[in-house]
Amino acid sequence: MNKNKYYFIITYGCQMNEHDSEKVAGMLEEMGYKPTTELKKADFIFLNTCTVRKNAELKVYGKIGSLKQLKRKNPDLVIAVGGCMMQVSEPVDKIKKKFPQVDLVIGTHNLHKLPELLNQIKNNDQRIITVWDQEKGIIPDLPSVRQSKFKAWVTIMQGCDNYCSYCIVPYVRGRERSRLKKEIITEVKNLVADGVVEITLLGQNVNSYAHDLNQNYGFADLLKELDQIKGLKRIRYMTSHPRDFDLSTIKTIEESEKICEHFHLPIQSGSNKVLEMMNRGYSKEDYLKIINLINKYVPYNSITTDIIVGFPGESEQDFAETLDLVKEVMFDMAFTFKYSKRSGTPAAKKDNQIPEDIKDKRLQQLMKIQNKISLKKNQKLLNKTLKVLVEGESKNNPETFMGRSRTNKLVIFPKNEGITGKIIKVKIDKAQSWTLYGKIIQT
Numbered sequence: 001m002n003k004n005k006y007y008f009i010i011t012y013g014c015q016m017n018e019h020d021s022e023k024v025a026g027m028l029e030e031m032g033y034k035p036t037t038e039l040k041k042a043d044f045i046f047l048n049t050c051t052v053r054k055n056a057e058l059k060v061y062g063k064i065g066s067l068k069q070l071k072r073k074n075p076d077l078v079i080a081v082g083g084c085m086m087q088v089s090e091p092v093d094k095i096k097k098k099f100p101q102v103d104l105v106i107g108t109h110n111l112h113k114l115p116e117l118l119n120q121i122k123n124n125d126q127r128i129i130t131v132w133d134q135e136k137g138i139i140p141d142l143p144s145v146r147q148s149k150f151k152a153w154v155t156i157m158q159g160c161d162n163y164c165s166y167c168i169v170p171y172v173r174g175r176e177r178s179r180l181k182k183e184i185i186t187e188v189k190n191l192v193a194d195g196v197v198e199i200t201l202l203g204q205n206v207n208s209y210a211h212d213l214n215q216n217y218g219f220a221d222l223l224k225e226l227d228q229i230k231g232l233k234r235i236r237y238m239t240s241h242p243r244d245f246d247l248s249t250i251k252t253i254e255e256s257e258k259i260c261e262h263f264h265l266p267i268q269s270g271s272n273k274v275l276e277m278m279n280r281g282y283s284k285e286d287y288l289k290i291i292n293l294i295n296k297y298v299p300y301n302s303i304t305t306d307i308i309v310g311f312p313g314e315s316e317q318d319f320a321e322t323l324d325l326v327k328e329v330m331f332d333m334a335f336t337f338k339y340s341k342r343s344g345t346p347a348a349k350k351d352n353q354i355p356e357d358i359k360d361k362r363l364q365q366l367m368k369i370q371n372k373i374s375l376k377k378n379q380k381l382l383n384k385t386l387k388v389l390v391e392g393e394s395k396n397n398p399e400t401f402m403g404r405s406r407t408n409k410l411v412i413f414p415k416n417e418g419i420t421g422k423i424i425k426v427k428i429d430k431a432q433s434w435t436l437y438g439k440i441i442q443t
Helices: 015-030 054-066 068-073 089-098 111-124 169-173 181-193 219-226 247-255 272-278 284-297 316-329 356-379
Strands: 006-011 044-049 078-083 104-106 128-130 151-155 198-202 234-238 262-264 302-309 333-338 385-393 400-405 410-414 423-431 435-442
Touching: 006 015, 015 044, 015 078, 015 111, 015 151, 015 198, 044 054, 054 068, 054 078, 054 089, 078 111, 089 104, 104 111, 111 128, 151 181, 181 198, 181 219, 198 219, 219 234, 219 247, 247 284, 272 284, 272 316, 284 316, 302 316, 302 356, 316 356, 333 356, 356 423, 385 410, 385 435, 410 423
Parallel strands: 006 044, 044 078, 078 104, 104 128, 151 198, 198 234, 262 302, 302 333, 410 435
Antiparallel strands: 385 400, 385 423, 400 410, 423 435
């Protein structure tokens, strides 16, 4: 055992990475490690990396560099780097050559080997770089230390088969592999028994759940079964792919009690030409049909999206079509990004790359329009009463609490002890683009 040993985890990227970090914490605590919030106190530091965008990689290199001094002061400190970035050969080679302070490099497919590898490093005083190139089914059930007592991530599938031309995920997370429904349902029931009231189902494309299992069963069927679990209050899911988002899922949400009315559907571009170059598998018209169906069957909703500007070959007309779509759909929120070249993807090899200054200009223009739309959407909620799951203290003001509505709106309200983890009613009296404010009317 590792009595009086401490660990510190740094997580970059998506919810899947956050969930993986919870599993890392679970494995470490089974080994006897305890968490610490002080980096200098740690005996083991784990960086869980993301490779979706270049900026995320640069942050990782900067953080690894800063850990060099800690390693000098404490030679027994073990530094490990894992996550999606380690499934790409270039970053692994760079860490191997330029960052000798890193003791362990581990990939996404062999994360469950962490305890075994850590013991090898400690017992043999050796550096280990081990990354499995191929997935070998779903990573087995691992212990987990949840960041929340009342919310939990639940992985329903891993990997992606879509191969969008800009995206590195299929190469670092592997092909789609779905968990058996009985495993998922058992996990959710156990979580509810442990006090969880809200779950978020995770997958690179949850809508294609079970396609690889050759069963007459799909994502909508899974949602229906989970909706019947007693004690569970809310069900969320991410991420959806518009190509596979179907009417059966929408109707299931309409008829459900617990599935939240928040639809995150990444459009990425409003131009059919760009969508085709991205290999997204749907047209603008296909996407708008889905939006119309959502509004028809689930009129009380929020719809959010992801948009990439500056994709190779994107013309001013293509970008204008994206702006037109944003104005037509009226998204509650959009996560907007400049195209980031990812080595190994088809888009990175294109000759017609967009200059950074044009990307910046387009991004600012898009954000300005979306901010106004988000404000307008939130202002419609003034004087409305929302059911909010209380998450705890607000990040910016310890005198207030924060929580989320069913439609995933961030709501701030006066602090009230004893309500964390409960669903309360809040009447909205102030609206900003990204945040709502209100008063508690019922706990």
